[in-house]
Amino acid sequence: NAGVMQNPRHLVRRRGQEARLRCSPMKGHSHVYWYRQLPEEGLKFMVYLQKENIIDESGMPKERFSAEFPKEGPSILRIQQVVRGDSAAYFCASSPRGLLYNEQFFGPGTRLTVL
Amino acid sequence: KNEVEQSPQNLTAQEGEFITINCSYSVGISALHWLQQHPGGGIVSLFMLSSGKKKHGRLIATINIQEKHSSLHITASHPRDSAVYICAVTPSRETSGSRLTFGEGTQLTVNP
Numbered sequence A: 001n002a003g004v005m006q007n008p009r010h011l012v013r014r015r016g017q018e019a020r021l022r023c024s025p026m027k028g029h030s031h032v033y034w035y036r037q038l039p040e041e042g043l044k045f046m047v048y049l050q051k052e053n054i055i056d057e058s059g060m061p062k063e064r065f066s067a068e069f070p071k072e073g074p075s076i077l078r079i080q081q082v083v084r085g086d087s088a089a090y091f092c093a094s095s096p097r098g099l100l101y102n103e104q105f106f107g108p109g110t111r112l113t114v115l
Numbered sequence B: 001k002n003e004v005e006q007s008p009q010n011l012t013a014q015e016g017e018f019i020t021i022n023c024s025y026s027v028g029i030s031a032l033h034w035l036q037q038h039p040g041g042g043i044v045s046l047f048m049l050s051s052g053k054k055k056h057g058r059l060i061a062t063i064n065i066q067e068k069h070s071s072l073h074i075t076a077s078h079p080r081d082s083a084v085y086i087c088a089v090t091p092s093r094e095t096s097g098s099r100l101t102f103g104e105g106t107q108l109t110v111n112p
Helices: none
Strands: A005-007 A010-013 A019-024 A031-037 A043-050 A053-056 A065-068 A075-079 A088-095 A110-114 B004-007 B010-014 B019-025 B029-037 B043-049 B052-056 B059-064 B069-074 B083-091 B106-111
Touching: A005 A088, A010 A019, A019 A088, A019 A110, A031 A075, A043 A065, A043 A075, A075 A088, B004 B083, B010 B019, B019 B029, B019 B083, B019 B106, B029 B069, B043 B052, B043 B059, B043 B069, B069 B083
Parallel strands: A010 A110, B010 B106
Antiparallel strands: A005 A019, A019 A075, A031 A043, A031 A088, A043 A053, A065 A075, A088 A110, B004 B019, B019 B069, B029 B043, B029 B083, B052 B059, B059 B069, B083 B106
16 A cells, blocks of 8 residues: 655746646545645645545635645645745645544655745 | 644754653644654654553653643664654644644754
């Protein structure tokens, strides 16, 4: 059973370009969480999704950021018109269900660098 | 003030020493997690607990719900334990899932 997979592991974009980060949850997991870790800072929650639904996006910046988790395929975190401040490590985690007391399994992260 | 506070921020130990990392939180929680982040950046879940004590190998995690405090202990520390240890909580107000609120992490360095 493969773990949570994220790709790409490293992504370099110029200011103004779009970044697409992908997350494939563990087999049997239908709940996905995205977290961001800015340089020298702690992890911060961004968004929580179930298949085809956004459950909680209270941690997402209001503009340029969007997330989806379609019925088929990976979850995608999309950042439009990237700026240098978007440079960070983006981690995805998955769990089999969204109940309380539920452990999450983390992916290896995507390190985004905006030039 | 952060909802989750860890201490110390940095910790250096000699191989073999007993290590304690502390975590205090200011909200009601349904669960507390200890995570390990290695220099390469990957994150591993070490423990999830809501009461009492859990042990896995040389790692022990305890939680005191009344005092809103948790500790992570490492016995017989080894250089390979060098990593950032992160405390995270699932606030009990969260009814939409298991979103985590994180502490800032404790950088542990174990010297040979």
